[in-house]
Amino acid sequence: MSGNPPSIVLLPTSSSSPTSNTSVPTISTHPTVRPPLILHQQTIQSNVSTPYKSVVVKPYRESIQQALTTASGDGQPIVLKSNDYLESHQPNKRLALDSSDINNSNITFSSTSNTLSLATVIPQSSPHSTLRLVTPSTIINSNEISTIQTSGQQILLQQRGNLVITQPIVTLQVQPDPNLAQKENHTNAILFPTDPSHTNIRISTTEHLPVQYQRKPCNCTKSMCLKLYCDCFANGLNCQNCACLNCHNDARHEEERTKAINATLERNPNAFKSKMYKFANTTTAQPDRPLKGCNCKKSSCHKRYCECYESRVPCTNLCKCIGCKNTEQSVHPLNIGFYRSGQPKTTTQTPLDQIPRTGPPTETSIPNNVFNMEVTEALATCLLVTGQQCEMNLTSDLDTQQTILKEFQRCMHQIVRSALGRPPLPSTASFD
């Protein structure tokens, strides 16, 4: 590690002042006693969809100790006290930092011997501190700029040890080393052999994610992926595993990328926001999620050329389309705003919650055609999403099964009540 004090360089982002000049503001942090880290954990929206790299965990206590030690800017090691409370190890827990963490200079990081760690101290009134490891100690290849790419956001460890956060939201997924799982269950104080193969960053894929959570690689040839033509860029993401040519939408062209972001925002302050977002039951524009109508002429808004159609939202009076067939009636309510970013679905609202009540109620019988393809697909979607949420919440297999079964039960009740024309039961589903 060089003699330079650690510093955090915050590049302008879409959520920071878009009109600020393009020079890079630098915020230096010099933690003295303990890393002045306050992280708030936030629920990750289910539109988190992009590939991320994961890191392998060292034993928890050791990693925290290393993080705290190396994070000390004044060279004084911070030693874990016996009464410091270590948050239980949650290997796949997703934590998010946002720009306020940076702006308040309450993020710190450690980098020494090519390792990167982040730890948090959660202030409490008691004399105990709660320590949370954000990233485990991770060996970084010092020969090149190393990047932890997470959900399209990234933390960039430059060779001098500066930390560049290029997006306001940074999510990190920490993947447990299967070899460690048993040891850590036994005790988190066992030292882990410093085998680099266990600590190198490795890339995981999103193949296990449902299709709607996967990001399609772009194929740009002329825009350098620095125009809104590029879907990656438009979504505020760096290109990754794309087939684009002459791509500048990556960490190596951060300066250009930042300029492009600023230029785009100057032209269109609503760039990088979901355009078609709407809540399922309202057409009211949300304050920072403007509705935008389509302008289709030939597709009848029934092709994916139409952004409304692709977003599975019916066209509204904001649209200027001609010959529109993408109406409230033609868009199945199960699909309304469900798949795309800015999902309206809350943890208590699923596609099945949106099933319209059909037909006149009969007391005990339901129509034969209740289980049509759409209902079946919606049911499958609910169960799939439930499973996905469990996965993201690190729910155990057993609990996942139970949760899915409960969701199935709830869906069946919902379907039957819908078929009988009865109001839906208040949903109590929660996957926190």
Next chain:
DNA sequence: GAGTTTGAAACT
């Protein structure tokens, strides 16, 4: 896989 169509974004 190549060529065409489409509509959003960019440009004038």
Next chain:
DNA sequence: CAGTTTCAAACTC
């Protein structure tokens, strides 16, 4: 603001 051009994705064959 309107018209035109550029672009990348969707679509067709």
